[in-house]
Amino acid sequence: MTPDSLRVALRGILANRMRSTLTMLGILIGTAAVILLVAVGAGISNQVQGQIGKLGTNAVYVLNEKNAGGQDRGGTNARQIKLTRADVKALSDPGRAPSVKIVSPITSTAGTVTWGGTTYSLGSFIGAEPVFGEIRNIRVQKGRWFNDGDQAGRAKVAAIGLTVVDHIFGKGVNPVGQTIQFNQVPFQIVGVLDRRGSNGLQDQDDVIFAPMSTVIDNVVGPIDSFTAIGVQAVSQNRITAAVTEINTTLRQTHNIRAGDPPDFKVFNAADLLAAGKATARSFRTLLAIVAGITLLIGGIGVMNIMLVTVTERTREIGIRKSLGAFTSDIMLQFLAEAVLLAGLGGVLGSVTGVLLGQLRIAAVQPIVSPGTVGLSFGVSVLIGVFFGAYPASRAAALTPIEALRYE
Amino acid sequence: MEAVPGVGGDSPVLLLDDVHKIYNPGPLQVHVLKGVSMAVEQGDYVAIMGHSGSGKSTMLNILGCLDIPTAGRYLISGVDVSELDQNQLAEVRNRYLGFVYQSFNLVKRTSAQANVELPLVYAGVPKAERRRRALTALGLVGLGERTHHMPNELSGGQQQRVAIARAIVTGPSVVLGDEPTGNLDPTSTAEVLQIFGQLNAAGRTVVLITHETEVADHAKRVVVLTDGRISSDVRNAPVQGEPPNLIDLTGAEPREAEEAIA
Ligand SMILES: Nc1ncnc2c1ncn2[C@@H]1O[C@H](COP(=O)(O)OP(=O)(O)O)[C@@H](O)[C@H]1O
Numbered sequence: 001m002t003p004d005s006l007r008v009a010l011r012g013i014l015a016n017r018m019r020s021t022l023t024m025l026g027i028l029i030g031t032a033a034v035i036l037l038v039a040v041g042a043g044i045s046n047q048v049q050g051q052i053g054k055l056g057t058n059a060v061y062v063l064n065e066k067n068a069g070g071q072d073r074g075g076t077n078a079r080q081i082k083l084t085r086a087d088v089k090a091l092s093d094p095g096r097a098p099s100v101k102i103v104s105p106i107t108s109t110a111g112t113v114t115w116g117g118t119t120y121s122l123g124s125f126i127g128a129e130p131v132f133g134e135i136r137n138i139r140v141q142k143g144r145w146f147n148d149g150d151q152a153g154r155a156k157v158a159a160i161g162l163t164v165v166d167h168i169f170g171k172g173v174n175p176v177g178q179t180i181q182f183n184q185v186p187f188q189i190v191g192v193l194d195r196r197g198s199n200g201l202q203d204q205d206d207v208i209f210a211p212m213s214t215v216i217d218n219v220v221g222p223i224d225s226f227t228a229i230g231v232q233a234v235s236q237n238r239i240t241a242a243v244t245e246i247n248t249t250l251r252q253t254h255n256i257r258a259g260d261p262p263d264f265k266v267f268n269a270a271d272l273l274a275a276g277k278a279t280a281r282s283f284r285t286l287l288a289i290v291a292g293i294t295l296l297i298g299g300i301g302v303m304n305i306m307l308v309t310v311t312e313r314t315r316e317i318g319i320r321k322s323l324g325a326f327t328s329d330i331m332l333q334f335l336a337e338a339v340l341l342a343g344l345g346g347v348l349g350s351v352t353g354v355l356l357g358q359l360r361i362a363a364v365q366p367i368v369s370p371g372t373v374g375l376s377f378g379v380s381v382l383i384g385v386f387f388g389a390y391p392a393s394r395a396a397a398l399t400p401i402e403a404l405r406y407e
Numbered sequence: 408m409e410a411v412p413g414v415g416g417d418s419p420v421l422l423l424d425d426v427h428k429i430y431n432p433g434p435l436q437v438h439v440l441k442g443v444s445m446a447v448e449q450g451d452y453v454a455i456m457g458h459s460g461s462g463k464s465t466m467l468n469i470l471g472c473l474d475i476p477t478a479g480r481y482l483i484s485g486v487d488v489s490e491l492d493q494n495q496l497a498e499v500r501n502r503y504l505g506f507v508y509q510s511f512n513l514v515k516r517t518s519a520q521a522n523v524e525l526p527l528v529y530a531g532v533p534k535a536e537r538r539r540r541a542l543t544a545l546g547l548v549g550l551g552e553r554t555h556h557m558p559n560e561l562s563g564g565q566q567q568r569v570a571i572a573r574a575i576v577t578g579p580s581v582v583l584g585d586e587p588t589g590n591l592d593p594t595s596t597a598e599v600l601q602i603f604g605q606l607n608a609a610g611r612t613v614v615l616i617t618h619e620t621e622v623a624d625h626a627k628r629v630v631v632l633t634d635g636r637i638s639s640d641v642r643n644a645p646v647q648g649e650p651p652n653l654i655d656l657t658g659a660e661p662r663e664a665e666e667a668i669a
């Protein structure tokens with residue numbers, strides 16, 4: 001491609017600024033979408049990956065069917081679709097569940113946090129026993145996790161996630177020692193948790209933990225069922241055994257006859273993670289497909305405009321041919337214009353995609369890979385070639401007299 | 408001037424041999440040229456006249472290698488154009504033929520100079536040389552000052568002179584004009600006819616279509632086309648030498664200026 005043909009192509013593009021800009025915008029959006037959506041996909045995968053260490057690999061969770069997404073069966077069984085103190089006790093019995101090391105009931109509720117004049121609608125307020133910190137592998141970056149003394153004394157203390165800290169405390173305020181209100185109940189903050197990020201569905205830092213005893217007394221009242229039960233297996237290779245024991249034990253405590261489906265669900269954290277990863281993978285593929293389609297539509301825009309351009313400039317094509325232009329000269333001229341249009345859109349789209357990729361999107365930090373940037377720019381140029389080729393060859397195939405006679 | 412392959416000797420520069428042209432072959436066909444034979448010697452100045460629809464433009468388009476005969480042969484300096492492929496035809500148009508149209512046909516949004524350079528671009532002439540030759544050609548048609556103007560900034564007469572500069576910039580042996588003065592006022596017509604006269608006086612073959620006898624009076628030979636056939640062919644002056652009624656508006660020496668481009 002000579003500087004001359006590029007100059008002619010540029011003149012063609014500038015001749016219809018509005019039209020060229022809109023066409024370029026199509027490619028720009030397509031390229032930016034590819035870069036950004038692939039980066040978001042990578043960010044999600046990365047976050048799910050990051051959960052491995054954080055979830056507590058030996059953790060097993062029991063949910064009642066309702067919380068696990070099943071239907072409340074009502075009727076005579078209704079009383080039994082519950083996770084009760086008795087279930088916790090049964091699971092804590094080494095005679096019934098020898099592979100289980102620690103057990104903690106969990107209750108989760110939503111509500112409003114206030115501090116000073118600031119109000120914040122919290123993701124989840126979780127009541128649990130102090131051992132839950134071990135099950136979930138919770139790390140404290142400032143202050144401490146609540147202890148058995150807090151649990152026994154029903155102390156109004158809480159450990160708080162960073163998202164909540166960011167929302168209610170200004171810069172320079174040490175949250176530890178401050179007293180916040182949750183649904184009008186005062187809690188003193190004793191610890192700030194390490195960042196855990198999103199699990200792909202929820203922001204895991206949008207959370208406050210408090211001792212179970214305090215939460216029952218002051219927040220949720222005398223509940224008849226926990227939201228979940230957290231369990232830690234004695235070791236990694238006894239997780240499967242622990243899951244079996246939990247199933248057997250709870251079928252007994254819930255009086256479920258052999259052959260009937262259970263009214264609870266047991267989740268192994270590692271399995272959850274695998275499922276999450278698989279979801280992230282399909283999500284990533286979906287995003288890539290959406291982005292690809294966007295770019296394709298941009299390409300069709302290029303083709304559309306080039307067909308219009310060729311039609312508008314049919315006479316010019318005839319003049320050029322009558323002056324001795326080869327078929328290949330005409331072909332190159334219009335191809336250069338299409339490639340330049342798509343390439344400029346690609347450059348601007350890459351820049352836009354990279355810039356937007358620096359922002360957090362829905363609690364996900366996108367990861368822009370240089371490979372995608374190069375690739376999507378390359379693809380936009382190829383789109384110029386591919387979608388420009390047909391209009392250009394149509395222009396080139398005209399005989400001089402046909403083109404000159406065109407009105 | 409570069410030689411056309413097989414030029415010189417006895418071959419006329421242009422030779423139509425029983426040429427037919429049929430548009431839209433089939434039930435709706437239009438038989439426009441019904442056996443046209445004509446030989447044009449190098450250096451001749453031919454005016455083609457005839458009623459509208461008699462096939463003049465069709466004939467000139469064939470002479471200009473823009474269109475091809477349905478039947479019959481067309482030879483340029485003895486070479487049958489039907490034996491040339493697309494690219495060779497493009498080269499013939501580029502090197503040996505210059506075409507001037509009634510509607511000027513300049514490329515829009517492209518300066519006078521860039522328009523004149525176009526044939527040289529396709530001939531692969533380097534940039535500096537292109538510029539030099541384009542400016543010379545523009546000077547020759549009296550547009551030395553207006554090289555950077557866009558076509559829409561020029562009058563009809565000026566646009567036609569740019570078109571003529573573009574037609575002659577590669578130094579073609581034949582210049583064809585399809586009613587080149589058809590859209591011009593009398594002053595511009597005189598200027599354009601002067602340029603054609605000078606080109607012919609310098610040895611180039613000129614063939615142009617016209618409606619006006621005042622224009623035809625400048626030609627050495629007048630051919631009349633009637634309903635697709637040549638009905639009259641009259642010679643008013645010998646092939647060699649100056650054409651009749653050569654206009655001398657500026658007093659410039661046509662031959663000298665002419666030598667500058669060749
Ligand atoms: N592309 C074409 N298709 C069909 N008919 C045509 C075409 N070009 C010219 N004609 C017809 O051929 C005849 C001669 O046209 P033309 O050569 O332009 O005549 P002139 O230049 O002498 O006025 C006219 O009747 C015209 O309608």
Ligand SMILES: [Mg+2]
Pocket residue numbers: 463464465
């Ligand atoms: Mg005509």
